[in-house]
Amino acid sequence: MNAPATLAEAARERRDIVSGEVMDEARLLRFVAGPGAVVVPDLARKLPGRGLWVEATRAGVEAAARKGLFSRAAKTKLAAGPDLADQVETLLRKRLLDGLGLAKRAGDLISGYEKVAASLSAGRTAWLIEAADGAPDGRRKILNVARKSPKPVEVFGLFGVEELGLALGGENVIHTAFLAGRGADRWTFDVRRLSGFSPLTPESWREEKPSEAGGT
Incomplete structure (x- = not known):
């Protein structure tokens, strides 16, 4: 592994207690010893105590x-x-939902098919967030628009209509665009960590025929 170029860069690297590999903190999860000598996930990296670092994967944490x-x-x-x-996955999902709520209040999210399609076509979207239980036909149409976006768009589909509605303060939230910017970058950090524990789209989507799921 190449040595870090600067002291600041070195400070962002930690050793994975499973593999022994030194990694950038972005690839790792921090744990601490909590009350009763129980291991506690510290996803925000703010809890006191010595950090115990594990690669952000289900296999790593289980090992x-x-x-x-x-x-x-x-x-x-x-x-x-x-x-x-499982605790880590649940906490990461909650952080992502909370992050969507914050992004909504900051004006970084838009919902509704027409508004989302316009954002995609304009190349303003970082993430297309689709309700996991949305109708395949609507998903096919919006994914077709996303594929034609002038800038690459990532797709997230782990939250259902009810979860998205509660997070965003609306009803029947199916299509949502997370606009590109710092807010989307911060949200992406937690998405990357969650991807080590769960696929970012339901398995059922992959089982749909290409003609029903936009070929994705």
């Missing part, structure tokens, strides 16, 4: 818990339950 690597790294007995990876 760290199963093999007692948190205790080894901390040099003290820590409890890490077999559901720790």
Whole structure:
């Protein structure tokens, strides 16, 4: 691995307690010892205590818990339950929903087919957020628009209509565009971490015929 170019860059790198590899913090999850010597995910990286760093993948977190690597790294007995990876996934999903709510209030999100299609066509969209349980026909149409966007658009489809409605304060939220900018960049950071635990679109979408899912 190449040495970091600057001290600031070096400060952003940590050692994965599972593989021993030194990685950029963006690829890692931080854990700390919580009350009762229980391993606690620190997704915001603000909790006190020594950080225990694990690559942001389900396999990595499961291995760290199963093999007692948190205790080894901390040099003290820590409890890490077999559901720790599930806890991380749940917390990441909540962070992403909360992030959408913040983005809505900041004016970085737009919803509704026509508005989203216009944003896609103008190349203003970083993420196309589709309701997981939306109708295949509507999804096919908006994905066709996304494929023709002058700038690359990523697709996220893990939240249902009800979840999106609660997060965004609306009803029947199916098509949403996260406009390109710093807000989308921050949201992408958590999306990347979640992608180590779950595909970003439902498996059922991949089972649809290309003519029904825009060929994606």
